[in-house]
Amino acid sequence: MTGLYEWNPVPHRLAIHCPMCRNLAEFEFATFRRIERREHIAYFKANKAFDYRQYIDGCGHKWHAALYYPGLHGPLQSGIHDLPDGYEPQFWAQSHYWRSSPGSGMGSVRCSACHFRSKHRLNWPDDLYFLMSYRGHNLWAYDRDSAMALRNFIDSETRSVHQDGYSRFLLHIPSVFKHHKAREPLVKALDKKLCSK
Ligand SMILES: [Zn+2]
Incomplete structure (x- = not known):
């Protein structure tokens, strides 16, 4: 369990x-959204809800992008009403950890x-609230609900991964965490985090 790539779909929130x-x-x-035309750069630079960024592609060409923060400004469709044509909310993609x-x-x-x-740059995995170490391996859950699903999975005898919405997540729990000796310390650690605010 090292990266977000094991999740599909990648969650928006952690x-x-x-x-x-x-x-x-x-x-x-x-x-984020690629800025297609130079004349649109000024709009994204001027609007405080966006970050303007420059990137270099694999061929060395410069390209431009705007970042938007729904966690601070609400969903794009309700937060911003004067987007240039072609930048409607459906054309924006979620940033990842990658x-x-x-x-x-x-x-x-x-x-x-x-x-x-x-604004915050995610420091993976150290920032995670539901992160614990066991025998040198990191075990994490991405939010309170997935931590509860993980707790119940580790605690169960059957180890059924069929929990609503968490099958893919539970399928990727490495075997070191499923060893019977791991059950007690992990359930204890998860309970402690789940009980704190
Ligand atoms: Zn605080």
């Missing part, structure tokens, strides 16, 4: 430690405990 107070905060990936993704790891964090809100 539970992370708040950078300010360390309580559970919500990280939400940014979305290095090759535009805006990789970029998103926003919101904490309901201390009300911190900010």
